[in-house]
Amino acid sequence: xxxxxxxxxxxxxxxxxxxxxxxxxxxxxPTAYGTAIVESSGGKxxxxxxxxxxxxVVVQVNDAQGTxxxxxxxxxxxxxxxxxxxxxALTDSSGQVTTNVSLGGMAGxxxxxxxxxxxxxxxxxxxxxxxxxxxxxxxxxxxxxQYCDRCHNPESTAERVSNYDNLEVKPxxxxxxxxxxxxxxxxxxxxITNGGPALQKSAxxxxxxxxxxxxxxxxxxxxxxxxxxxxxxxxxxLYAAK
Amino acid sequence: MKEKLTSLWRKLFGDSARAFGVVxxxxxxxxxxxxxxxxxxxxxxxxxxxxxxxxxxxxxxxxQRHFQGGIQQIWLPELGVVDRCTSxxxxxxxxxxxxxxxxxxxxxxxxxxxxxxxxxxxxxxxxGAATTVAEAHNSTLAWEQPILxxxxxxxxxxxxxxxxxxGTPQLNQGRTLLAREGxxxxxxxxxxxxxxxxxxxxxxxxxxxxxxxTREWIFAWLKDPQAYATTSTMPNxxxxxxxxxxxxxxxxxxSTPLAGDTAQLSAKASADPAAGASLxxxxxxxxxHAVQNAAGNMVxxxxxxxxxxxxxxxxxxxxxxxxxxxxxYDPETAMPHYxxxxxxxxxxxxxxxxxxxSDYLANVHLDAATPEQIAHGKxxxxxxxxxSCHEIAGIKKPENFAPELSRIGSKPVTQLIFxxxxxxxxxDYIAGKIKNPRAFSPGLKMPQYTFTSAQIDALTTALLSxxxxxxxxxxxxxxAGHAExxxxxxxxxxxxxxxxxxFSCHRINGHGGDMAPDLxxxxxxxxxxxxxxxxxxxxxxxxxxxxxxxxxxxxxxxxNELTDYIMTVYQSSAVDRDSMPLSGYSQxxxxxxxxxxxxxxSCQGCHIVDTKRDKGYIGPTLxxxxxxxxxxxxxxxxxNPQSLRxxxxxxxxxxxxxxxxxxxxxxxxQKGGEESPAPAKxxxxxxxxxxxxxx
Numbered sequence: 001x002x003x004x005x006x007x008x009x010x011x012x013x014x015x016x017x018x019x020x021x022x023x024x025x026x027x028x029x030p031t032a033y034g035t036a037i038v039e040s041s042g043g044k045x046x047x048x049x050x051x052x053x054x055x056x057v058v059v060q061v062n063d064a065q066g067t068x069x070x071x072x073x074x075x076x077x078x079x080x081x082x083x084x085x086x087x088x089a090l091t092d093s094s095g096q097v098t099t100n101v102s103l104g105g106m107a108g109x110x111x112x113x114x115x116x117x118x119x120x121x122x123x124x125x126x127x128x129x130x131x132x133x134x135x136x137x138x139x140x141x142x143x144x145x146q147y148c149d150r151c152h153n154p155e156s157t158a159e160r161v162s163n164y165d166n167l168e169v170k171p172x173x174x175x176x177x178x179x180x181x182x183x184x185x186x187x188x189x190x191x192i193t194n195g196g197p198a199l200q201k202s203a204x205x206x207x208x209x210x211x212x213x214x215x216x217x218x219x220x221x222x223x224x225x226x227x228x229x230x231x232x233x234x235x236x237x238l239y240a241a242k
Numbered sequence: 243m244k245e246k247l248t249s250l251w252r253k254l255f256g257d258s259a260r261a262f263g264v265v266x267x268x269x270x271x272x273x274x275x276x277x278x279x280x281x282x283x284x285x286x287x288x289x290x291x292x293x294x295x296x297x298x299x300x301x302x303x304x305x306q307r308h309f310q311g312g313i314q315q316i317w318l319p320e321l322g323v324v325d326r327c328t329s330x331x332x333x334x335x336x337x338x339x340x341x342x343x344x345x346x347x348x349x350x351x352x353x354x355x356x357x358x359x360x361x362x363x364x365x366x367x368x369x370g371a372a373t374t375v376a377e378a379h380n381s382t383l384a385w386e387q388p389i390l391x392x393x394x395x396x397x398x399x400x401x402x403x404x405x406x407x408x409g410t411p412q413l414n415q416g417r418t419l420l421a422r423e424g425x426x427x428x429x430x431x432x433x434x435x436x437x438x439x440x441x442x443x444x445x446x447x448x449x450x451x452x453x454x455x456t457r458e459w460i461f462a463w464l465k466d467p468q469a470y471a472t473t474s475t476m477p478n479x480x481x482x483x484x485x486x487x488x489x490x491x492x493x494x495x496x497s498t499p500l501a502g503d504t505a506q507l508s509a510k511a512s513a514d515p516a517a518g519a520s521l522x523x524x525x526x527x528x529x530x531h532a533v534q535n536a537a538g539n540m541v542x543x544x545x546x547x548x549x550x551x552x553x554x555x556x557x558x559x560x561x562x563x564x565x566x567x568x569x570x571y572d573p574e575t576a577m578p579h580y581x582x583x584x585x586x587x588x589x590x591x592x593x594x595x596x597x598x599x600s601d602y603l604a605n606v607h608l609d610a611a612t613p614e615q616i617a618h619g620k621x622x623x624x625x626x627x628x629x630s631c632h633e634i635a636g637i638k639k640p641e642n643f644a645p646e647l648s649r650i651g652s653k654p655v656t657q658l659i660f661x662x663x664x665x666x667x668x669x670d671y672i673a674g675k676i677k678n679p680r681a682f683s684p685g686l687k688m689p690q691y692t693f694t695s696a697q698i699d700a701l702t703t704a705l706l707s708x709x710x711x712x713x714x715x716x717x718x719x720x721x722a723g724h725a726e727x728x729x730x731x732x733x734x735x736x737x738x739x740x741x742x743x744x745f746s747c748h749r750i751n752g753h754g755g756d757m758a759p760d761l762x763x764x765x766x767x768x769x770x771x772x773x774x775x776x777x778x779x780x781x782x783x784x785x786x787x788x789x790x791x792x793x794x795x796x797x798x799x800x801x802n803e804l805t806d807y808i809m810t811v812y813q814s815s816a817v818d819r820d821s822m823p824l825s826g827y828s829q830x831x832x833x834x835x836x837x838x839x840x841x842x843x844s845c846q847g848c849h850i851v852d853t854k855r856d857k858g859y860i861g862p863t864l865x866x867x868x869x870x871x872x873x874x875x876x877x878x879x880x881x882n883p884q885s886l887r888x889x890x891x892x893x894x895x896x897x898x899x900x901x902x903x904x905x906x907x908x909x910x911x912q913k914g915g916e917e918s919p920a921p922a923k924x925x926x927x928x929x930x931x932x933x934x935x936x937x
Contacts, residue, residue: 108343134352139409146889151860163859165857166847167857202844210894210896211893236340237348239343
């Protein structure tokens with residue numbers, strides 16, 4: 001009798017240890033289908049490599065009439081290193097899905113593909129881009145906040161009032177790719193080092209060559225190239241889902 | 243079966259020639275294993291991949307010329323580095339390969355260090371001598387240290403760089419949090435230079451807590467500190483109702499009254515919210531204290547506690563005593579002694595007591611404490627190490643209450659206990675422990691903090707930098723930081739400066755806060771008359787700031803004491819006050835300076851001299867600068883602003899002596915003759931923003 005009990009006990013133990021391993025999440029079942037995905041917020045953010053984006057990415061699923069669809073299944077995919085929390089979810093009552101995104105370890109742009117299915121099981125996609133800043137760009141971003149942002153960024157925040165509106169000649173925002181991508185690195189270096197007049201531009205842009213080191217200026221240019229929109233040629237590679 | 247085996251044996255080893263042949267074949271095959279392994283090795287595969295990748299590029303010839311086949315190695319005996327990573331990561335030093343998305347071929351991103359001097363594993367960890375991906379990147383039976391995830395990479399900078407580093411915001415933040423969020427009160431961290439890391443926060447003493455608040459508030463606070471104030475840094479100890487009841491009973495019973503606090507109310511708290519709000523604004527309380535507004539946003543600074551529900555916390559008589567002189571209750575407080583008169587104390591206390599929340603404490607009902615409850619509360623206070631952070635009369639501050647965290651960045655994984663489903667790596671362990679300490683064992687004492695995931699990453703980064711290498715580093719590689727000095731001004735003025743808590747905002751000789759300008763050379767910078775007037779009625783220097791110098795209601799004698807001290811002691815040898823006069827510059831010089839101001843140097847982008855024309859408001863308004871600053875300071879500032887205030891935003895324009903002299907003449911002629919109000923736009927911005935004055 002005793003070995004019989006021991007055998008049973010063994011079976012139960014083995015069974016329980018197996019069941020713990022085979023824990024799996026039940027796949028989400030959509031209750032509705034939309035025809036389009038639109039971005040609500042969270043595209044084109046910057047974060048340090050490997051770090052979470054400051055704001056979550058929020059997307060909305062709409063039907064053909066443009067009304068929000070609750071209960072549609074949304075999936076996020078990107079390069080293998082990018083982490084989503086959650087990676088897939090059903091849209092909430094306002095038709096939206098919110099996910100937190102951590103970018104990969106390489107500096108550059110990461111393409112995020114957001115997908116859902118319409119009624120005929122055809123895939124509907126939306127592509128977003130997020131920017132991961134490496135060491136040099138992070139240093140540039142810090143210098144930008146210290147020296148440049150007050151005039152070059154028209155947005156005022158509670159902690160930082162912009163000086164943009166007070167300037168007779170308006171400076172370019174660093175995301176203005178259409179303008180800044182036309183300037184070569186040498187031109188950008190000249191204008192930062194020697195001020196606006198170096199390129200026959202306004203003297204309101206002072207010369208920073210005696211304040212910032214050469215490597216500081218390189219870092220600033222790396223930052224400007226990384227955040228420009230449309231992307232600059234030097235923005236680094238684009239990482240996408242394989 | 244047996245016959246088959248016998249016939250096979252005969253076939254292979256039937257006679258000596260056969261046997262010799264078979265053995266030779268086996269021997270040759272075994273000899274071929276090593277070369278074959280080498281031929282099919284991973285690094286060879288990656289090098290082939292590299293060669294076929296560069297073939298399609300325009301600069302293929304250059305890349306081909308730079309390429310060296312075979313195993314590559316960086317050997318740095320003094321750092322213990324034997325890195326063969328470059329065998330697969332072939333293009334690390336090729337400037338043209340920045341646009342390559344395919345790894346392992348991309349150029350290493352620009353960093354201030356040379357790969358040949360530091361190797362790879364110094365920063366990235368992993369097993370440098372390995373030549374397969376799995377062994378180099380992951381932990382194996384023989385190697386514990388896997389590649390460091392990219393989000394913690396700044397921890398490696400912290401091995402050598404002991405101070406703040408501009409390019410490592412996450413490491414800086416982690417170190418700040420470690421010192422500010424209470425970690426160091428329980429955990430000791432010995433730095434590589436032998437000194438312990440010092441906490442920068444100073445939790446209140448609880449020895450007189452009954453003067454300040456009620457038992458009900460303490461109970462609710464202990465249960466959930468963030469329910470009272472979302473910005474509270476007090477962690478949640480997840481106490482049961484009974485435990486919170488007993489601790490609150492003990493703290494109240496243990497509290498002794500202070501003479502100043504129990505005084506009767508001088509007058510009933512005034513209920514004039516408009517007057518209170520305006521005094522709160524004028525005194526710049528919001529520079530340090532935050533209040534959550536109706537929209538849910540925090541408005542104000544984080545030096546002092548949040549005041550959203552302060553009316554539910556403090557007793558009216560304590561609040562009035564505190565406003566009258568906070569140093570009676572807490573001699574070490576960062577709050578200045580404002581010297582409010584009785585009317586102001588009643589107005590302000592009435593305003594603050596009105597900051598309330600009717601729901602808070604509505605459900606807290608405590609019966610009178612029994613001696614057993616008080617005794618149990620005392621035991622709990624000792625058990626949870628409350629005295630590690632707070633001074634509590636009758637309870638000794640425990641030594642080494644929690645494990646020491648020096649060298650935590652090299653803790654062997656075999657000594658750690660992981661949660662099920664958790665990755666078995668040190669960074670995951672540290673981050674997991676900070677995120678939810680009690681999950682590791684319900685009996686653990688470490689409380690629950692409310693860190694964001696970015697803060698947890700930052701803390702983990704700072705802790706990982708405390709690794710074996712950072713302690714055993716050759717001293718030539720260590721980069722010391724700027725340690726906070728213990729500077730204290732002397733004499734009567736020094737006492738006055740402590741009383742006014744000048745160092746909560748200002749920095750002098752390497753000691754103090756960074757909210758307001760560094761005053762180390764203030765005596766060289768300003769004119770005496772201006773300083774006297776400024777103490778009596780601090781005006782606006784930078785229109786865009788709302789965190790400004792408050793009025794402390796000083797007496798004339800106090801103003802003179804402070805002014806004399808500042809004018810005598812805080813002098814820079816680089817500025818000779820007599821070298822440039824305060825006035826009497828020639829009209830020609832002034833005129834030339836004016837042209838330089840608005841033309842060549844375009845100072846109006848950031849400064850205002852003519853309120854009708856100029857609009858820039860990043861820098862101080864200069865309409866009165868001739869009666870504020872000394873000529874010698876202005877001249878030296880024109881020549882090199884960073885030599886006077888390192889890190890100041892004003893660019894160094896490398897001016898010629900002539901230009902600097904002319905601009906000094908022009909600026910010193912700006913005596914503010916006509917009264918000129920700040921531009922309306924700046925004023926409206928000021929109303930709804932909160933700018934931190936950085937130097």
